[in-house]
Amino acid sequence: MVHSRIDYSRYARGGFLAGVVVFALGIVGHAVGPAVFGSLPAWERTLFVLMEGGGILLALCALIVFGAVLPLIE
Numbered sequence: 001m002v003h004s005r006i007d008y009s010r011y012a013r014g015g016f017l018a019g020v021v022v023f024a025l026g027i028v029g030h031a032v033g034p035a036v037f038g039s040l041p042a043w044e045r046t047l048f049v050l051m052e053g054g055g056i057l058l059a060l061c062a063l064i065v066f067g068a069v070l071p072l073i074e
Helices: 008-037 042-073
Strands: none
């Protein structure tokens, strides 16, 4: 049986960076959106809040899964 070597550190860094980008876009949209476009609809405010929370979860999960769990069970 041949096992391919997966570069877990690259996936951990990439996932963490993707989470930070999603979080930053949520923060920027939440702060700049009303200043530029006026009052935002409720669905857009909800989207920005979900982006903030989702970005944090994505960053943490990528670090835990690719940085700790998968290298240990390989």
